[in-house]
Amino acid sequence: MSDQKNRIPTFDDVLEAHERIKPYIHRTPVLTSRFLNELTGAELFFKCENFQKAGAFKxxxxxxxxxxxxxxxxxxxxxxxxxxxxxxxxxxxxxxxxxxxxxxxxxxxxxxxxxxxxxxxxxxxxxxxxxxxxxxxxxxxxxxxxxxxVHPYNDPRVIAGQATCSLELLAQVPELDAVIAPIGGGGMISGTCLTLSNRAPEVTIYAAEPLKADDAARSLRAGHIIADDAPDTVADGLKVPLKELTWHFVSNFVSDIFTATEEEIIEAMKLTWKRMKIVIEPSCAVPLATILKNPKVFRGKRVGVIITGGNVDLDALPWT
Known part of the structure; x- marks a missing residue:
């Protein structure tokens, strides 16, 4: 990787990306659910990248x-x-x-x-x-x-592009207390850190990860990258390890990484389909699963929840 690709992206990169990609992406909606708010005791604002072009934030x-x-x-x-x-x-x-x-x-x-x-x-x-x-x-x-x-996440151009998601979210939902997103390699969470640390540093940043692919959570606790080679989880988008650029953001700006079991992920996915009537991938259900699992952390707070994608194999749903 060249020096240019090793550099830490800046908020100016985010603003440039925001203008560059406008003609080619959707400004995705934010949805809410009274049922899920009552269930969790929090106000949840779902940033729906499952409605994005190509079906994902990426x-x-x-x-x-x-x-x-x-x-x-x-x-x-x-x-x-x-x-x-x-x-x-x-x-x-x-x-x-x-x-x-x-x-x-x-x-x-x-x-x-x-x-x-x-x-x-x-x-x-x-x-x-x-x-x-x-x-x-x-x-x-x-x-x-x-x-x-073009690395899936360890690339400043990619991180700056992903950061435009939370830039939109801040414009759509004022006065958030926290934002939570899934974490695999860390591209989305790094972009979230990049935007929030510059535009809303008072917002707490959390990540959510499958227990069976919890290398990012273990990395955060250990203070260095721990990379699993081939974890097995229903959340297929979260199997890859952190890299140097994403570790920079995770280690400096993420307050905590919560984990969920396979069963908890699938139940949260089913609950979202049932109550919000939207198609989401297993990876996207991990944040809700961890909110349900850690109610004291989120109760009474306004929480942005990034739904990262909706590319599901309808012939192989995890509960069938």
């Missing part, structure tokens, strides 16, 4: 990276490795600019996400479901093609 970072390329690099194309949402988001962004895109995906990735990648014009190369395999196969792809690597 299109923000992907568009910022793709439309920030110069003409020469854009002509060669872009590449990434991803379990799904970044792959299809980068494919969407590349398609909007008309440039080639190759993605390395684990063969276990949800079929719905593979179909979406191909639908947007992306070329898929499959790998084993581990970070080691993913990165090894990807290195071969880049060496052969020379494509620009």
């Amino acid at each position: 299109v923000r970072g992907a568009c910022n990276a793709v439309f920030g390329l110069n003409a020469e690099q854009a002509g060669i194309g872009v590449a990434t490795h991803s379990s799904g949402n970044h792959a299809l988001s980068l494919s969407y962004a590349a398609g909007q600019r008309g440039i080639p895109v190759t993605v390395v995906m684990p063969h276990t990735a949800p079929q719905a996400k593979k179909d979406a990648v191909r639908g947007y014009g992306g070329k898929i190369i499959e790998c084993e479901p581990s970070t080691t395999s993913r990165e090894a196969v990807f290195a071969e792809v880049v060496a052969e093609s020379g494509a620009e690597f």
Whole structure:
């Protein structure tokens, strides 16, 4: 990774990203649920990135990276490795600019996400479901093609793009006490930290993680990155470990990381479908699951909850 890609993104990068990606994304709505407010004792404001272009927040970072390329690099194309949402988001962004895109995906990735990648014009190369395999196969792809690597989260362009989500949220919902988002590699939570630390430093930032993939929570407690190679969880978007850039934000700005069991995640997902009538992925249900599990932390507070995506394989729902 070059020095430019190693740099910590700034709030100016967020403002530039906000303008750059406007033509290619939705300003997603914020929804509330009286039932869930009464159940949790908190006022919950759900930022619904499941209604985003390509069905996930990751299109923000992907568009910022793709439309920030110069003409020469854009002509060669872009590449990434991803379990799904970044792959299809980068494919969407590349398609909007008309440039080639190759993605390395684990063969276990949800079929719905593979179909979406191909639908947007992306070329898929499959790998084993581990970070080691993913990165090894990807290195071969880049060496052969020379494509620009757009990392799913450890990239300042991507983090700045993801930060535009919480920038919108602050404009839509004033006087929040806290914001909580899922954490895997940490791109969304890093963007959230970047925006809130500059625009609303009084807002407490929490992250939510599957207990079976709790490397970020253990990292925060240990004070250094702990990376699991191939965790097994229904929350397929949260299996990857933190990296240097995202660790910077997590270690400096995240107050706590809460975990939820597989059963708690699935129940929160079902509850959201049932009560809010919206389609969300298992990964997006983790924040609600942890709010339900830790009521004393959130009771009486105005809490922004980032729903990160809605790309669900309807033929393989986790409760069927």
